[in-house]
Each structure stands twice: as C-alpha cells, then as structure tokens.
Amino acid sequence: MGETETDALLAVGLSKSFKGFVAVDRLNIGVHRGECFGLLGVNGAGKTTTIQMLTGAEVINSGGSCILGYNLGVNRRKVATFSFTFSRIMVLRVSLQYLSQVGYCPQVDPLVNVMTAKETLLMYARLRGIPESVAEQHVDSLIDQLGLTEYKDKCCGTYSGGNKRKLSTAIAMVGEPPLLFLDEPTLGVDPVSRRKIWNALVDCTNNGQSIVLTSHSMEECEYLCHRVGIMVNGRFRCLGSPQYLKDKYCQGYTIKVKTRMSASAEKLEELKAFLVQTFGGSFLRDEYIGRLNFLVERRDVNWAQLFSTVREIKTRFEDVVEDSLVGETSLEDVFLSFTSKQVQQRP
Numbered sequence: 001m002g003e004t005e006t007d008a009l010l011a012v013g014l015s016k017s018f019k020g021f022v023a024v025d026r027l028n029i030g031v032h033r034g035e036c037f038g039l040l041g042v043n044g045a046g047k048t049t050t051i052q053m054l055t056g057a058e059v060i061n062s063g064g065s066c067i068l069g070y071n072l073g074v075n076r077r078k079v080a081t082f083s084f085t086f087s088r089i090m091v092l093r094v095s096l097q098y099l100s101q102v103g104y105c106p107q108v109d110p111l112v113n114v115m116t117a118k119e120t121l122l123m124y125a126r127l128r129g130i131p132e133s134v135a136e137q138h139v140d141s142l143i144d145q146l147g148l149t150e151y152k153d154k155c156c157g158t159y160s161g162g163n164k165r166k167l168s169t170a171i172a173m174v175g176e177p178p179l180l181f182l183d184e185p186t187l188g189v190d191p192v193s194r195r196k197i198w199n200a201l202v203d204c205t206n207n208g209q210s211i212v213l214t215s216h217s218m219e220e221c222e223y224l225c226h227r228v229g230i231m232v233n234g235r236f237r238c239l240g241s242p243q244y245l246k247d248k249y250c251q252g253y254t255i256k257v258k259t260r261m262s263a264s265a266e267k268l269e270e271l272k273a274f275l276v277q278t279f280g281g282s283f284l285r286d287e288y289i290g291r292l293n294f295l296v297e298r299r300d301v302n303w304a305q306l307f308s309t310v311r312e313i314k315t316r317f318e319d320v321v322e323d324s325l326v327g328e329t330s331l332e333d334v335f336l337s338f339t340s341k342q343v344q345q346r347p
C-alpha cells in the first residue's frame with residue numbers, strides 16, 4: 001500500500017457503482033514518488049473509472065484517496081470547476097485545484113480541433129501558471145520530446161489518431177506536474193513514436209514525477225512500470241513489479257506451435273499429449289485457429305531440453321507442425337492467467 005507523507009497517491013477502499021453495477025470494488029492503491037504504476041485489465045475491468053475517480057472527474061461512492069495532500073472522499077462532487085465545450089464531441093473538465101499538480105491524459109483526446117499543438121500547449125502552460133518568459137521554450141521542448149515538431153503549427157483537428165494521442169500526453173506533461181494520470185497514452189501510436197513517448201515518461205519518473213498509467217501493451221508496462229496491478233471485475237487480483245509477478249505466477253516457459261490446416265484432429269491430440277507428457281507440469285493454456293500455446297511451469301527444465309523437444313515435434317509430427325517457438329513466460333502470460341477470470345456481471 002503506501003504512506004501519505006511519502007506517496008504521491010494513496011487510495012483506500014475506492015468503490016464505484018453505476019445503477020447497481022459494481023465497476024470498481026474496494027480498491028486500495030499507493031503510488032510512490034517517482035514511480036510509474038500500471039493499471040492493467042481487460043476492457044471493462046474498471047481502469048478508466050478508477051482514474052476518473054482519482055482525478056475527480058467521477059464521483060467516489062465509498063472509500064477515499066489522498067493525492068499530493070488533497071483529500072477526495074465519499075460522495076464528493078466532481079472536482080471539475082470549469083469546463084470547455086470547444087468542439088462538439090469533447091467536453092474537457094479541469095480541476096483548478098489540481099491544475100498545477102496533476103496532469104491528466106484522458107482516454108478521449110481533450111483537443112480543440114481549430115487549435116495547433118503549440119497553441120494548445122501554450123494555453124495549458126498559462127493555465128498551469130508557467131511564466132510567459134519560459135512557457136514557449138517549455139512547450140517547444142515537449143513538442144520535440146514527443147515528436148510533434150512537424151505538426152506543431154497545424155490545427156490538431158487534422159492530426160492522425162496517433163498524433164492526437166501524443167498531443168494529449170504532452171498536455172498532461174505541461175509544467176512537470178508531480179503526478180500524471182495517463183489513460184492509454186500510446187493507443188494507436190506507431191512503434192517508433194511510442195518509444196519516444198516511453199523515453200519522455202522515463203525522464204518524468206527520473207525527475208521524481210509519479211505516473212498512473214493504463215495500457216493494453218504488456219511491452220509498454222514492462223518497459224515503464226515499476227509496479228503493476230491487474231484488475232479483474234473492479235478489483236486487483238495481483239500487484240507487484242512485472243518481474244515479481246512473472247516469478248510468482250508464471251514461472252517457466254512457453255511453447256507456441258503453429259499447426260497445419262491439413263492436420264487431422266487425431267494427430268493434433270497426439271501432439272498435445274506428447275508435449276504434456278514430455279514436460280510433466282505443462283499444459284495447453286490456450287488454443288485458437290491453428291495455434292497451440294503451452295505453458296511449461298517448471299524451473300528444472302533448461303533451454304537445451306526445450307529446443308530438443310521442439311526439434312523432435314517438428315520431425316515426429318511433420319504433418320501437424322508448421323512452425324514452433326519457445327520463449328520465457330512474459331507479463332502477458334500473467335495477464336492472461338488472471339484476466340481469464342473476468343466475468344460479465346451486468347444483469
């Protein structure tokens with residue numbers, strides 16, 4: 001959990017229901033200063049609702065949180081103190097109370113289509129009280145860091161989805177706030193630009209800023225997050241560093257087999273039985289069109305044994321196996337093993 005004095009964020013028993021449907025269920029989170037904390041979970045697990053409660057964009061039903069010394073408690077009104085309705089689709093609520101302290105990149109881009117990136121960021125710099133003498137230099141540096149130089153003087157209504165996400169992330173970073181909430185900041189961003197954003201976010205945490213991030217990219221979480229919590233039906237099912245979770249919940253290896261379309265059902269069953277028997281403690285984790293995904297949950301198996309088995313299945317089951325791959329278990333394996341427990345609760 002955490003300490004109010006040392007943590008940027010401490011939330012206890014945070015809960016939210018929508019017409020009897022429990023979206024977030026007694027969640028406890030502590031985020032240290034300089035830490036990037038990842039909120040993971042399948043669609044509908046409750047990540048955005050959690051962030052919305054923490055930013056004050058959504059009312060908390062029970063529980064409470066202390067964010068940089070500010071208290072958000074039960075049934076508190078939305079802390080939004082003014083709102084913009086510049087475009088038809090976007091209503092951006094910003095809390096004056098947190099304006100200079102918290103950066104927020106919501107899931108829907110909070111952009112005004114007729115403003116350029118530079119105008120947008122300068123507007124936020126002014127709202128956050130950055131002196132005019134340094135605002136322009138600060139904004140230019142963010143534009144450069146996030147790879148928006150080419151587009152900085154173009155209206156953001158003309159941007160691609162990925163560039164809009166970059167600008168939304170840059171908005172959250174204006175003024176180097178001590179705490180950033182980023183709801184899927186790299187959704188739709190290309191791999192090269194994504195790395196630019198990651199580097200900018202690593203700079204933030206090195207600078208002592210804390211980040212609460214949601215993402216569906218396990219690679220992103222492994223790269224950025226010091227700790228992650230996997231949410232299922234509004235609750236954390238596990239919480240720890242990516243390495244800790246891999247060691248604790250998914251130790252071992254994966255064998256991925258691509259099968260031939262012509263493979264008979266009988267031969268497929270034979271192959272599955274062969275792998276399970278070869279590595280006692282292995283099981284078929286999932287199977288989908290032409291793909292078998294085995295988990296070998298054993299510490300005593302070494303790479304040589306794995307490669308030799310993979311070679312053997314290629315010759316022994318030539319008419320079944322098209323290709324195969326061995327690897328270490330990943331954060332994705334941990335994620336899949338927990339999120340398979342997500343159930344639809346809605347009546």
Ligand SMILES: Nc1ncnc2c1ncn2[C@@H]1O[C@H](COP(=O)(O)OP(=O)(O)OP(=O)(O)O)[C@@H](O)[C@H]1O
Nearest residue numbers: 018022023041042043044045046047048049050107
């Ligand atoms: N305003 C609302 N009214 C009714 N139900 C809502 C509302 N906001 C969220 N929900 C429901 O709460 C649950 C959690 O939604 P939330 O958006 O927090 O999930 P998420 O984990 O962020 O999903 P995603 O990965 O798709 O962004 C969902 O079942 C959603 O339908």
